[in-house]
Amino acid sequence: MSEELFQKMAQSIVDGDADAAVALAKETITAGIPPLDAITKGFVTGVNIVGDAFGRGEAYLPELVMAGEAMKAAVATLDPELKERGTERRTLGKVVIATVDGDIHEIGKSLVATMLGASGFEVYDLGVDVEIEKIIGTALNVNADIIAMSALLTTTMVKQKEVIEELDKEGLRGKFKVMVGGAPVTRDWVKTIGADGFSEDAIGAVNIAKQLVGAA
Amino acid sequence: MSKNIKSITNPKLKLEILTPAEVKKIHDATLWIIEKVGVKFPSQRALDVWTANGAEVDRGRQIVKVRGEIIEAALKKCPPMYPLAARDPNQDLSLDGNHVYVGTDGCGVEVIDIHTGGRRTSKIQDVIDIARVADATEEVAFHWVPVSAQDMPVESRGLYEIKAIWENSTKHVQTESIYDAAEAKAAIEMAALIAGGKEALRKRPVLSLMQCSASPLGHDGGSLDAALLAAEAGIPTGFMTMAACLTTGPAAMAGTLAVGNAEVIAATALLQLAYPGAPVFYAAAQTASDPRNGAYTGGGPEDFLFGAATNVLSDFYNIPLSMGSFATGAKEPNWQAGIENSLSTFMAGIVMSDMLLGVGFLHGSRIWSYAEMMMDCEIFSIIEKIMRGIVVNDETLALDTIAAVGPAGNYLAQKHTRKHMLDLFVPQFMDRRPYNEWESKRDDARDWALAKARRILAEHQPDPLDPKIGAEMAKIIMSVEKKGATEPAR
Numbered sequence: 234m235s236e237e238l239f240q241k242m243a244q245s246i247v248d249g250d251a252d253a254a255v256a257l258a259k260e261t262i263t264a265g266i267p268p269l270d271a272i273t274k275g276f277v278t279g280v281n282i283v284g285d286a287f288g289r290g291e292a293y294l295p296e297l298v299m300a301g302e303a304m305k306a307a308v309a310t311l312d313p314e315l316k317e318r319g320t321e322r323r324t325l326g327k328v329v330i331a332t333v334d335g336d337i338h339e340i341g342k343s344l345v346a347t348m349l350g351a352s353g354f355e356v357y358d359l360g361v362d363v364e365i366e367k368i369i370g371t372a373l374n375v376n377a378d379i380i381a382m383s384a385l386l387t388t389t390m391v392k393q394k395e396v397i398e399e400l401d402k403e404g405l406r407g408k409f410k411v412m413v414g415g416a417p418v419t420r421d422w423v424k425t426i427g428a429d430g431f432s433e434d435a436i437g438a439v440n441i442a443k444q445l446v447g448a449a
Numbered sequence: 450m451s452k453n454i455k456s457i458t459n460p461k462l463k464l465e466i467l468t469p470a471e472v473k474k475i476h477d478a479t480l481w482i483i484e485k486v487g488v489k490f491p492s493q494r495a496l497d498v499w500t501a502n503g504a505e506v507d508r509g510r511q512i513v514k515v516r517g518e519i520i521e522a523a524l525k526k527c528p529p530m531y532p533l534a535a536r537d538p539n540q541d542l543s544l545d546g547n548h549v550y551v552g553t554d555g556c557g558v559e560v561i562d563i564h565t566g567g568r569r570t571s572k573i574q575d576v577i578d579i580a581r582v583a584d585a586t587e588e589v590a591f592h593w594v595p596v597s598a599q600d601m602p603v604e605s606r607g608l609y610e611i612k613a614i615w616e617n618s619t620k621h622v623q624t625e626s627i628y629d630a631a632e633a634k635a636a637i638e639m640a641a642l643i644a645g646g647k648e649a650l651r652k653r654p655v656l657s658l659m660q661c662s663a664s665p666l667g668h669d670g671g672s673l674d675a676a677l678l679a680a681e682a683g684i685p686t687g688f689m690t691m692a693a694c695l696t697t698g699p700a701a702m703a704g705t706l707a708v709g710n711a712e713v714i715a716a717t718a719l720l721q722l723a724y725p726g727a728p729v730f731y732a733a734a735q736t737a738s739d740p741r742n743g744a745y746t747g748g749g750p751e752d753f754l755f756g757a758a759t760n761v762l763s764d765f766y767n768i769p770l771s772m773g774s775f776a777t778g779a780k781e782p783n784w785q786a787g788i789e790n791s792l793s794t795f796m797a798g799i800v801m802s803d804m805l806l807g808v809g810f811l812h813g814s815r816i817w818s819y820a821e822m823m824m825d826c827e828i829f830s831i832i833e834k835i836m837r838g839i840v841v842n843d844e845t846l847a848l849d850t851i852a853a854v855g856p857a858g859n860y861l862a863q864k865h866t867r868k869h870m871l872d873l874f875v876p877q878f879m880d881r882r883p884y885n886e887w888e889s890k891r892d893d894a895r896d897w898a899l900a901k902a903r904r905i906l907a908e909h910q911p912d913p914l915d916p917k918i919g920a921e922m923a924k925i926i927m928s929v930e931k932k933g934a935t936e937p938a939r
Binding site: 290293294295337338340344386387388391416417419421422434435436 | 491569606695738743
């Protein structure tokens with residue numbers, strides 16, 4: 234019975250059907266299936282199927298994003314039940330992500346956030362035009378493993394440097410790994426500011442994040 | 450070096466890419482988007498203008514919804530044609546719908562060093578050098594800020610960049626790198642120094658401003674404030690959409706055209722509501738993201754189609770167009786670069802886009818290459834030649850000469866041949882040598898293009914800017930710099 238349900242759950246993720254994923258998540262709660270099983274035996278299987286197809290060039294980015302969104306919706310539905318049972322979903326780590334102060338360019342950052350979430354990270358997406366204090370403050374509050382920052386303009390890119398300088402000044406640099414991205418970000422820039430990693434696209438960002446938390 | 454500026458004009462070739470009914474459908478869809486979905490205007494000043502003109506303004510979300518008739522009435526106030534003035538009045542450009550001009554592309558972050566061939570972060574000296582090389586070519590009609598002067602302070606960088614170009618070229622400067630009020634205000638003052646005052650600047654705008662929208666359906670606050678200041682001063686101003694199918698626009702091209710159109714005409718209408726009759730232009734570089742990784746492509750069939758379609762839209766609104774062409778996604782000057790830059794420029798050129806941006810970049814407008822710049826100039830020259838088409842008349846049919854040569858002769862020694870051989874296109878960078886000669890040298894277009902750029906940089910002396918004006922400009926720049934924050938940004 235639950236085998237069939239797990240398959241349906243995986244399929245809802247493959248189809249990128251968030252509504253179906255949420256309905257199935259509710260069904261498992263009613264049926265008394267442990268939420269952790271629902272995630273690992275059901276939904277995650279779907280994420281892996283899409284991820285593998287994407288890796289082989291057989292699935293396109295929108296399919297990957299929709300699978301990620303469906304996964305997010307399913308997990309959110311199961312979250313209260315997880316907490317109730319005192320179980321926790323094991324994640325690869327916590328990431329605080331933002332587009333820096335003065336910059337409103339969101340898409341790349343949001344794509345990275347979705348991909349990280351779908352890949353098993355717990356993601357805190359602070360949005361765009363985010364001040365240094367808020368980035369560092371949130372990272373401290375949630376006990377983040379990684380701070381990830383994007384910028385599209387050469388004039389706002391310098392904020393990435395300022396965040397790292399601020400971390401240095403406060404003696405917090407060792408607490409967090411720092412990832413940066415955005416069209417003007419180059420390897421030279423990453424070296425100059427002493428960031429721990431960068432990627433030119435969202436898929437690469439997931440790989441870098443995994444490396445930074447020792448999960449690759 | 451040439452003071453002449455080459456443009457496509459009086460073309461014989463034509464292309465119908467959208468029917469009038471299709472244009473109307475896109476226009477109606479655009480008005481629906483602006484009225485029902487809205488556009489984000491995160492600027493107090495912009496929101497005030499919208500409020501005063503009867504738009505539905507959500508101050509909290511900074512989203513404006515505007516009835517179609519307000520947009521249409523505002524757009525009717527746009528001047529259909531005006532000049533882009535140059536420091537040298539002989540190099541003024543006429544945005545009259547019958548000229549296609551090319552600029553340098555912008556704004557990149559790295560440069561393939563002209564001497565070492567190594568790739569490195571861009572600096573102010575690169576802005577200077579590129580301006581000088583562009584000044585010497587007849588294909589480059591005007592400048593964008595080609596690369597970011599990343600060794601200059603963040604808050605005044607855009608001003609150092611335009612000063613550097615004016616000091617090294619007599620051609621028109623259009624900056625895409627000034628996007629806040631303080632810098633815009635200073636830039637206008639600097640431009641007025643060249644034009645000879647604020648009123649003279651209105652008549653002969655030696656500067657124009659290009660602002661990027663934030664697709665989908667948004668704008669940057671600083672950009673809006675800068676654009677409003679420019680419009681107030683009579684500086685030609687355009688909004689560029691870079692909506693991309695799949696990511697910042699619908700995957701279907703018509704939908705992305707409508708989204709981008711909504712961004713551009715809503716912002717253009719804003720400028721007309723604030724300053725009726727202000728010179729404005731439409732700007733666009735729509736594209737499609739790669740479905741496999743979401744990457745910015747910098748080329749591809751969708752770009753070529755957008756390049757041709759957008760001028761039909763800007764013609765519908767009767768305003769000039771600045772269109773993204775060239776700007777290959779290729780990492781080196783290669784097969785991909787040749788295809789992308791030729792087809793994008795052909796498609797945007799055949800419909801008579803007024804300004805094409807622009808020459809010189811690799812990797813989707815991120816890495817400057819002098820070789821690519823020179824080869825892009827040649828691509829434009831080829832397309833300019835194609836647009837002239839085939840002239841058919843008694844002179845070109847040459848029947849007297851054909852009779853004189855008769856069957857089995859040749860035309861080499863004919864007067865008609867000597868006269869018309871100059872009509873034939875002679876490439877600078879295409880290899881038409883015997884195979885053996887190539888085999889012994891194994892050089893190609895990239896080597897010759899780079900050599901030409903090096904020669905220009907070594908030899909070309911642009912007409913200098915009056916040092917007094919330069920000194921005044923420096924004072925203006927210092928006035929916007931933060932006290933105690935004058936060290937380079939990195």
